[in-house]
Amino acid sequence: MKLSITIMIVVLIVVFAIAVYVLIKFRRKKGQTDVPEQVEGNFKLEIIWTVIPLILVFILAVPTVQKIFAFGDDHYNEKGSVQVKVTSHQYWWEFEYPQYGVKTAQELVFPTGKNIAFELKTADVLHSFWVPSLSGKMDTNPDGTINRFSFSTDKEGVYRGKCAELCGPSHGLMEFKVKAVNPDSFDKWVAAMKAPAVLPKDQALAETFKKSCLSCHAVGDQGGPVAPNLTGIGSRESVAGILLNEGQDGGKPVKENLKTWLEDPQAVKPGNKMPAPKDLGLTDEQIDGIADYLANYKLNY
Amino acid sequence: MAHAHSVKRHKGLMDWLTTVDHKKIAILYLLAGGLFFGIGGIEAVLIRLQLIKPMNDFVSAQTFNELITMHGTTMIFLGVMPVxxxxxxxxIPLQIGARDVAFxxxxxxxxxxxxxxxxxxNLSWIMGGAPDAGWTSYTPLSTTTYSTTHGVDFYTVGLQIAGLGTLIGGINFLATIITMRAPGMSFMRMPMFTWTSFITSAMILFAFPAITVGLVLLSFDRILGANFFEVSNGGNPVLWQHIFWIFGHPEVYILILPAFGVISEVIPTFARKRLFGYSSMVFATILIAFLGFMVWAHHMFTTGLGPVANALFSIATMLIAVPTGIKIFNWLFTMWGGQIRFTSPNLFAIGFIPTFVMGGVTGVMLASAPADFQFHDTYFVVAHFHYVIVGGLVSGLLSGLHYWWPKMFGRMLNESLGKLSFWFFIIGFHLTFFVQHFLGLMGMQRRVFTYLPNQGFDTLNMVSTVGAILMGIGILFFLINAIVTAFKPKGVADDPWEDGRTLEWAIPSPPPEYNFKQIPLVRGIDALWKEKMAGNKGMTPAEPLGPIHMPSPTILPFVMSVGIFIAGLGFMFSKEDFSNSFMSLIFNNWIVVIIGLLITFGSMLLRSLxxxxxxHIEVEELDEEGVKA
Structure with missing residues (x-):
């Protein structure tokens, strides 16, 4: 990429220099009536500006092909790779770790220093999985054209993930968070994810939560797979991928974000599939209770 | 003469509806293209206003998707194609010394x-929602499961009908250029604009059937319940991407080649020098067209085609830079040693060169698949193709319009207004799109209706929107120029730029309906310039003065198109549930489709029988009204 930018800048400078020289030197002067020499062409010059670009293209082509094949290598079943099955939905991301038996959503957690091998597919329309700071993007296609690719990083941190293929009204809001943590933390995270579900302490609220939320969502070992997994949502960096929590630039308290979402999901992500809790018969009090419960559902890792 | 004056000459509106004169059809194309270009431009400004700041709610997410879809589709198919x-x-008929096109x-x-x-x-805007799946209309997003309005139906049916017109036009120009060149005009004496149009027409011939097939398949999926792209029934969405881009990539060369042609006419005229390396220009054009069909999958590097396909398509795409580079250097060396005049057409042509080079180098960067994994579907791509299509093509078209305006209308556009619109346009353009390169590199995806703050996008987006408004002002100046000029009296010289080189400048502006009183004899490249240098006043005629055979005006093409329009609407709504029983009777039983097709095929029958x-225009009449249009 650096090579291509360098070559291109050189090309730009050459062309611009010739253009500026010509435009200054060969302006028509007042009273100029003679007819300039009608040059048909110049074989030597024309060969030069055919051959030099050809050579430049060749110089660029060699590393390009090398990189393409390196990128195309399938590391999915290699020893030491952390497998992640990514499934994209309108408008959220599901991450499954088949080696660990863990499923989560909206926040991809992985250990530093290891090769993270992705298998990408979609549950509905085409999306494209992209973590700009870490790697290029890859489309998530339906069954039959599933893609694999991998990346790794040594730097711990929180990165932005995005959807890069038009997928409907909320395409622009289909972000997710990527968290690179050290291998120890990752193991702790896996253990915490596998721990039994923590339900609201208030019995009545727990019932409501089970009835209204867990028919689609899951926490720990309970609930369904249709909607994003909520295990440990209180310790994530964002709610719904775009309502940033405290600690992020412009972030707000988790509970506030959860309430914003629960009060009117369509206002946050137009066209998403979640019914408004109020339409399911939840009262403001119950919504507040659930937001409070989820905000405090944290994982230690 | 048996048929002399047996034809009725229409007046007013009827004249325009029935005309078969290529010069009048050109004006119709310009008006229609201008109308759609205006609509597409307004959509562009609305898009930019929505993106002026993060988390803006100027338009809704759904409306935004409709705007980007219609902006892209309208600009490509309905805005620049007709211009x-x-x-x-x-x-073209004037440049090759013909009296009209072949058909x-x-x-x-x-x-x-x-x-x-x-x-x-465009009716979709007022009939239940515009298409919203992007101008590429990728499946499954564009299938009935995920796009529930009739928007995408308007897209498939409307583009099939419009594409028919483009295909007909392409075939017509192929036939015209092959068969109707004046005596002495061999292929290697044709003006460059004729050459590039010839190649473009050939590309239309091969590319448009692909999109037509794709659109037919998609409309069958949507309206008749076929399963070409339905995953659950074994269809394959990647198939659509292939079909779309097998058309879509040649399409961008279909668009840009005529602009190359315009630049190759304007620059020699205003440098007073013949085009440098004419034959290498011709071969470069042919090579670009050929390679243009070999690179479609570079739009699909992230689809997951595998390293072999990605490598081949990367290299093939980079190769296109070579013939394009040849063209750029030929233009620069045409000006080298010339006497450059900075008229408004030439300003647009000179502005074209660096702008297009920038679009070209980002193209080579995108061609490298590993880099494209980063760039793909970001604002870097948006910047790239706007540099090529707006900075390149639209500049080229504006150059051509300023250049040939006196020939088309017999009136010169105002030079000061022309220059004003150039400066607003070019500065606005670079403001809008240069910063978008960086937005893309920083991670802003394309087609997002809004973006979160704190990503460093805010200022650049603001700059981009301001640029778009400046560009709009530039186009408005051009519009004002056109209107003001329309009220001036006609009467410019045959060769108003004084240094015209090709045949169109040998006849009156605007030309009479028969163009050439006598078909000229062409004695070399730049036929008129050659005669000028030989000290001749005009072209040597290749035939004696005689009656001129003219085609009759006819309303049938208009009626046939109305028929197809009605049939298309009928087809789209054939499965609709109407509350009105009369509507469901005529639509659900295909009655509307049948009526439409009857009108079209009936007209064809009439035309055949x-x-x-x-x-004929008689010699006496030719002598009397010499200059009349």
Whole structure:
């Protein structure tokens, strides 16, 4: 990429220099009536500006092909790779770790220093999985054209993930968070994810939560797979991928974000599939209770 | 003469509806293209206003997707294509020394089907929602499961009808250029604009059937319940991407080649020098067209085609830089040693060169698949193709319009207004799109209706929106210029730029309906310039003065297009549940489709059964009204 930018800048400078020289030197002067020499062409010059670009293209082509094949290598079943099955939905991301038996959503957690091998597919329309700071993007296609690719990083941190293929009204809001943590933390995270579900302490609220939320969502070992997994949502960096929590630039308290979402999901992500809790018969009090419960559902890792 | 004056000459509106004269059809194309270009431009400004700040709610997410879809579709198919056809119609018969195109009836049919296709597509705004799946309309997003309005139906049916017109036009120009060149004009003496239009027409011939097939498949999926792209029934969405881009990539060369042609006419004229390396220009054009068909999958590097395909398509794409580079250097060396005049057409042509080079180098960067994994579907791509299509193509078209305006209308555009619109346009353009490169590199995806703050996007987006408004002002100045000029009296010289080189500058502006009183004899490249240098006043005629055979005006192409329009609407709504029983009777039983097709095929039958031999303009009349249009 650096090579291509360098070559291109050189090309730009050459062309611009010739253009500026010509435009200054060969302006028509007042009273100029003679007819300039009608040059048909110049074989030597024309060969030069055919051959030099050809050579430049060749110089660029060699590393390009090398990189393409390196990128195309399938590391999915290699020893030491952390497998992640990514499934994209309108408008959220599901991450499954088949080696660990863990499923989560909206926040991809992985250990530093290891090769993270992705298998990408979609549950509905085409999306494209992209973590700009870490790697290029890859489309998530339906069954039959599933893609694999991998990346790794040594730097711990929180990165932005995005959807890069038009997928409907909320395409622009289909972000997710990527968290690179050290291998120890990752193991702790896996253990915490596998721990039994923590339900609201208030019995009545727990019932409501089970009835209204867990028919689609899951926490720990309970609930369904249709909607994003909520295990440990209180310790994530964002709610719904775009309502940033405290600690992020412009972030707000988790509970506030959860309430914003629960009060009117369509206002946050137009066209998403979640019914408004109020339409399911939840009262403001119950919504507040659930937001409070989820905000405090944290994982230690 | 048996047929002399047996034809009725229409007046007013009827004249325009029935004309088969290539010069009038050119003006129709220009008006229609201008209308759609305006609509597409307003959509562009609305898009930029929405993106002026993060988390803006100027338009809703759904409306935004409709705007980007219609902006892309309208600009490509209905905005710039007809303006290209306007220039081709206005100029090519004149440049090759012909009295009209090979098939004047088809020429008119091509225009009217294009117009009705375009109108159908834009009707979607007031008939339940515009298409919203992007101009590429990728499945499954564009299938009935995920796009529930009739928007995408308007897209498939409207573009099929409009595409028919484009295909007809392409075939017509192929036939015209092959068969109707004046005596002495060999292929290697043709003006560059004629050459590039010739190649573009050939590309249309091969590329448009692909999109037509794709659109037919998609409309069958949507309306008749077929399963070409339905995953659950074994269809394959990647198939759509292949079909779309097998058309889509050649399409961008279909668009840009005529602009190359315009630049190759304007620069020699205003440098007073012949085009440098004419034959290498011709071969570069052919090579670009050939390679243009070999690179479609570079739009699909992230689809997951595997390293072999990605490598091949990367290299093939980079190769296109070579012939394009040849062209750039040839233009620069045409000016080298010349006497450059900075008229408004030449300003647009000179502005074209660096702008297009920038679009070209980002193209080579995108061609490298590993880099494209980062760039793909970001604002870097948006910047790249706007540099090529707006900075390149639209500059080229504006250059051509300023250049040939006196030939088309007999009036010079105002030079000061022309220069003003150039400066607003070019500065606005670079403000809008240069910063978008960086937005893309920083991680802003394309087609997002809004973005979160704190990503460093805010200022650049603001700059981009301001630029878009400046560019809009530039286009407005051009519009004002055109209107002001229309009220001035006609009467410019045959060769108003004084240094015209090609045949169109040898005849009056605007030309009489028969163009050439006598078909000229061409004695070399730049036929008129050659005569000027030999000290001759005009072209040597290749034939004695005689009666001129003209085609008759006819309303049939218009009626045929109305028929297709009605059939298209009927087809789209054939499965709709109407609350009104009369509506469901006529739509659900295909009655509307049948009526539409009857009108079209009936007109065809009429055209086949009724022999129209045209009419003649007599020698006496030629002598009397020499200059009349």
């Amino acid at each position: 290209i056809f306007a220039l081709m119609n206005a100029v 004047p009836f088809l020429n008119s049919l091509g225009f009217w089907t294009f117009l009705f296709g375009g109108l159908l597509l 009724y022999d129209d031999h045209g009419w």
